Every structure is written in structure tokens, then in C-alpha cells.
Amino acid sequence: MTLIAPPPGSDRTTATDTTSGTAARRRRTRRWIDDWRPEDEAFWAQTGQPVARRNLAWSIFAEHLGFSVWLIWSVSSAYLVAMGFAFSPQQLFLLVAIPNLVGSLLRVPYTFAVGLFGGRNWTIVSAALLLVPTLGFAAAVTNESTPYWLFCVIAATAGFGGGNFASSMANINYFYPTAKKGAALGLNAAGGNLGVALIQLLLPVIVGGAGIFGLVQASQGGIHLERAALVYAALAVAATVAAWLWMDNLGTAVVKPREQLRIVRQPHTWVMSVLYIGTFGSFIGYSAAMPLLIRLNFWVPEPAPLGTGIYFAYYAFLGAAVGSVTRPFGGWLADRFGGARVTLLAFVGLALGTFAVLATVLQLTPNPTADPMIAAQNQDLFPLFLGFFLVVFACTGIGNGSTYKMIPAIWRRGAERATTPGTPERTEAVRTAAQQASAALGVIGAVGAIGGFLIPLAFSAPWVDDPLAATQGAFAVFAAYYVLCGVVTYAVYLRRGSAAAHV
Structure with missing residues (x-):
């Protein structure tokens, strides 16, 4: 069947074949490009480059909002007690964790949704779905x-934002x-990851919890968490409208989920x-846990309004910002030196950095709610905690970039080993x-x-x-896990004689 593609940005594409155009007729709605x-x-x-750049720009915007909504509970949970909700630390950490679980589970169907429904169409749907967690959040708080x-149910819907990355x-x-x-993928990923840092930086200002290092003053009148939710609901509407007006579907983006899911049988997938x-x-x-870690271990809420010790709102965004910035750097290093080598170095850095964080946390004193002296003692250790933790974040970003480089290289190397060049x-x-x-x-x-x-x-x-x-036990487990990951990386992808070496 021969298709005539419209000029970029036109509303329809027509088929010259009227006898076998089932797929074409199914797609003949608006903004489809088949050529x-x-x-x-x-x-x-x-033709291609300006269209691709336009779609990339609006994709970054929508994905950025998705990450922000996904992590909105990471900062807001630290304010819930101040607003009168009597939740324990365990309950607060669970609220932070639930969106991450749902977001991870949605990534596979969101990946296939682009081929099934069209990239523009799914961006419209996924951006509009962000109204559910934002408006629900505003009503709850x-x-x-x-x-x-x-609260747990509403937090689960924030996982919609986590699925946006995959699509x-x-x-x-x-x-x-x-x-x-x-x-292109590096810019797209970094733009999304920066949504985590931005929500953690701006939410305290929007809700009246804190300013930004004295440069921006917090709004007056107490803490109003619903303000942040309403701001991001409005931005979700803007992303939905922008995708409707300026993005495109590609008729060439066709997927067969059943065939593609065969990769779950591949050991390298796991x-x-x-x-x-x-x-x-x-x-x-x-990124999700850092605001609560600072609040619970380095800050005492008295005297009001900012209490004593380290106020989490000033520092919580730094980890996500560092991890986002270093992700493209990890991809660049992988291009030059090989993905497996850079990934191994990233895990070495993660293990060493986490052991250093653990050594700092082991010196902390449990931080009761009304003892400024204890807060002051812990405060002296905060620069070490923050510095080592930022090293950990930097290594996560580098590892993110290098592992994404490894995956296509592994599959391509397997294909090359099984076939003869030039055939x-x-x-x-x-x-x-x-x-x-x-x-x-x-x-x-x-x-x-x-994770x-x-x-x-x-x-x-x-x-x-x-x-x-x-907290101390968790960091010990994480450090051991990074050591295990480093050993696996070397044994499978760097050891001489390995079938997938040098990817």
C-alpha cells in the first residue's frame, strides 16, 4: 500500500490504495505521519529534523511534569505532620515509596502504548492523567x-507520572x-530527571514552607500544600493542550507486544x-527519601516556624539535581570508554560513597522532637552526610547513562557474534x-x-x-548491593572470555 504523507504539522494523511487500507483507515484521525x-x-x-525537535521539546515538558508529580510526595510528606496529620516516620516513608512502585509497574504498558496508540495521542492521555494525583492530593491535604x-491510594496515582518516562x-x-x-534520549531523560529536583526546590516556596536561601521569600500565612498540587494540575492541562496542538504520531512506530516481550527469556534482560x-x-x-532523612535526623521543629538544625527544604533538591546533571555525562563517558567500564566505576563510587554515608550516620544520635542540643550535635555532621550523599547521587547519574549505553550494545553484539559480516x-x-x-x-x-x-x-x-x-541498616544493605553489582558487571561484561565482554 502506498501512503501519501502530509506536510509536517498537517491534520491528515490520505491513502491511495482503497482496497487494502485497514491499518491506514484505523490511523486516519489527526496528526499522523506515515512517511x-x-x-x-x-x-x-x-523535513525530519524540525519535526523531531518540536516533538522532543514538548515531550521533555510533559515528561518533566510527570517526574515532578511522581515525586511530589517526597517533599510534601515532610510537611504533613506540621499540617496536623499524626503520621509516624514509617507511615511517611511508605507514602513516599508507593508512587515509585506504581510508576515502575506502569513502565512496560506505557512503553508499548506509543506503538499502539501513537506518541502524540499517548502524550495527551498521560499528561491528562496527571490531573488525578494532583487534584486528589489537593483534596486530601x-x-x-x-x-x-x-492518602496511600492518592499517592499510588502519582505513579502515573513515573510511567511517563517510558512512553x-x-x-x-x-x-x-x-x-x-x-x-536526543539523553536530553529527554535529563529533562525528566530534573523534574525531581525542581519539585523539591520549588514546592516549599509555593506552599509557604521556606524560601530559597534568602533569595526568594516563602509565601505568608502558613503551609498550604494544596497550592503546589493546583499549580501542577494547571501545568498538566498546559502539557495536554501542547501535545494536542504541536506533537505528531508516527505511523512507522508499530509494536507487537507479544513478540517484543520475548526478551524476558533473555538472561541479559535480568x-x-x-x-x-x-x-x-x-x-x-x-531522591524520594532524602527530604525525610534530613528532617528526621538533622532538624527539630522547635522553635517555630523553622525550628532548630538543618531545614530539609534548603538541601533536599541537591541530590536529584546532581544525579540529573551527571546522567548525560555518564553516557558521554560510555561512548568514549565503553558502557561496562563506566558502569563498573559507577558501582565502585556508589559502594565507597555509601560506606562513607553509613560511617556518618553511625555517629548520629536519635533526634527527639524537642531537644535542640541533640539537633546541634547532629548538625555538625550534616556537611559530611550531604557531601558523601551527593557523591552517591553523582554516581547514580553516571551509572544511569552508562547502563542505557550498554543495553543496545549487548543485543547488537549478540547479533554480530551469531552472523557473518556483510550478509x-x-x-x-x-x-x-x-x-x-x-x-x-x-x-x-x-x-x-x-528500587x-x-x-x-x-x-x-x-x-x-x-x-x-x-536508616543505618538500610545503608549497610545498599552498600553491599553495590559491591554485588560491581562484581556482576565485571564477571558478565568485562571478564576476558565473556561472551558479552567489552560492551
Whole structure:
């Protein structure tokens, strides 16, 4: 069947074949592009590049909002007690963890949604879905009688924002030629990750909890968490409208979920999932937990309004910001030195940094609610805690970039080892490997994001009475896990003689 593609931005595409156009008729709604050849240099220069850049820009905006809504509980949970909600530290950490679990589970269906419904169409839907967690959040925090279980349900819907990453990356992957995918996907991922830092920086200002280092003053009249939810609800509407007006669907982005899910039988899918738990899972888990860790261990709420010690709102965003900035750097290093080598170095840094954080946390004193002297003692250790923790965040970002470089390289290397250069079999094997790697990214991203649920849950440790003891035990487990990941990386992807060496 021959299709006539419209000029970029036009509203419809027509089919010249009227006898066998089932798929075309199914797609003939609005803003579909069926003639898309990014590997054709002339097409890319004249037509493809401006369309791809426009879609990338609005994809970044929508994904950025998704990450912000996903992590809105990471900061707001630290204010719930001040607003009159009598929640324990364990309950607060669980509220922080639940969105990460739901977001990780949604990543696989969100990955396939782009091919099934169209990138523009799904961006519209996924952006509109952000109204559920934001408006639900606003309703819950303005009613002191809201039960804890309802808070958990509303927190779960924030996981919609976590799924946005998978669909956004899958969509942009289709728009760009192979030589430019790395930069485009790196920008897309970094733009989304920065949503975590931005919500943690701006939410305290919006809700009246704090200013920004004296440069911006907090609003007056007490803490109003619903303000942040309403701001992001309005931005979700803006993203929905922008996707409707300025994004496109690609008719060439076709997926067959049943075929692509065959990658779950591949051992490398699960090995890389273990490693991605250590990199991205750590990034999102630590980002979610950091505000509560600072609040519970380095701050005492008296005297009001800012209490004594380290006020979490001034520092909570730094970890996510560092991890977001270093992610593209990790991809760049992987391009130059190999993904496996950089990933191994990232895990070495994660292990050493986490052991240093643990050594600092072991010196802390449990921080009761009304003892400024204890807060002052812990405050002296905060620069060490923050410095070592930022090293950990930097290594998570580097590891995120390098593992994403490894995944397509692993599948391509397997195809090359099984075929002869210059043959049609090699060409077909490489094409199939690229499709399998794309599906693997969705599964690995989903499993890896579960680390964002496990880390806050480990800090809450409801089976441990003392919150500080739970924190110390959690960091010990995390450090051991990074050592294990480093050993696995070397044994499977760097050891001489390994089938997947030097990826």
C-alpha cells in the first residue's frame, strides 16, 4: 500500500490504495505521519529534523511534569505532620515509596502504548492523567480527617507520572536517526530527571514552607500544600493542550507486544535489571527519601516556624539535581570508554560513597522532637552526610547513562557474534536486535525503578523500632548491593572470555 504523507504539522494523511487500507483507515484521525525516514540524510535535513525537535521539546515538558508529580510526595510528606496529620516516620516513608512502585509497574504498558496508540495521542492521555494525583492530593491535604489509607491510594496515582518516562523515551526513540538517538534520549531523560529536583526546590516556596536561601521569600500565612498540587494540575492541562496542538504520531512506530516481550527469556534482560536497580532505582529512591532523612535526623521543629538544625527544604533538591546533571555525562563517558567500564566505576563510587554515608550516620544520635542540643550535635555532621550523599547521587547519574549505553550494545553484539559480516542475515539480525533492545529498555526500566520503592521502604523498616537504626541498616544493605553489582558487571561484561565482554 502506498501512503501519501502530509506536510509536517498537517491534520491528515490520505491513502491511495482503497482496497487494502485497514491499518491506514484505523490511523486516519489527526496528526499522523506515515512517511518517516530519519536515516535518509536528505529527508532528515529538509523535513525530519524540525519535526523531531518540536516533538522532543514538548515531550521533555510533559515528561518533566510527570517526574515532578511522581515525586511530589517526597517533599510534601515532610510537611504533613506540621499540617496536623499524626503520621509516624514509617507511615511517611511508605507514602513516599508507593508512587515509585506504581510508576515502575506502569513502565512496560506505557512503553508499548506509543506503538499502539501513537506518541502524540499517548502524550495527551498521560499528561491528562496527571490531573488525578494532583487534584486528589489537593483534596486530601485540605481535610484533616482524610484517613491514611486514602492518602496511600492518592499517592499510588502519582505513579502515573513515573510511567511517563517510558512512553516518552520510546516515542522520541522513533523520531531520531541512530547517530542522533543518544543525544536526543539523553536530553529527554535529563529533562525528566530534573523534574525531581525542581519539585523539591520549588514546592516549599509555593506552599509557604521556606524560601530559597534568602533569595526568594516563602509565601505568608502558613503551609498550604494544596497550592503546589493546583499549580501542577494547571501545568498538566498546559502539557495536554501542547501535545494536542504541536506533537505528531508516527505511523512507522508499530509494536507487537507479544513478540517484543520475548526478551524476558533473555538472561541479559535480568542481569541488566539488577544493575539498573542499583543505578536508576537508587536515584529515584534516594531522591524520594532524602527530604525525610534530613528532617528526621538533622532538624527539630522547635522553635517555630523553622525550628532548630538543618531545614530539609534548603538541601533536599541537591541530590536529584546532581544525579540529573551527571546522567548525560555518564553516557558521554560510555561512548568514549565503553558502557561496562563506566558502569563498573559507577558501582565502585556508589559502594565507597555509601560506606562513607553509613560511617556518618553511625555517629548520629536519635533526634527527639524537642531537644535542640541533640539537633546541634547532629548538625555538625550534616556537611559530611550531604557531601558523601551527593557523591552517591553523582554516581547514580553516571551509572544511569552508562547502563542505557550498554543495553543496545549487548543485543547488537549478540547479533554480530551469531552472523557473518556483510550478509543479509547480519543486516536482519542487527535490525531485530535493535527492536529487542528497545523492548528490553522498557522491561529493564520497569524492574530498575522498583528500587525507588524498596529504598524508602528499607528506611522505614516497620520491623525496626528505632528509625535511626533502620536508616543505618538500610545503608549497610545498599552498600553491599553495590559491591554485588560491581562484581556482576565485571564477571558478565568485562571478564576476558565473556561472551558479552567489552560492551
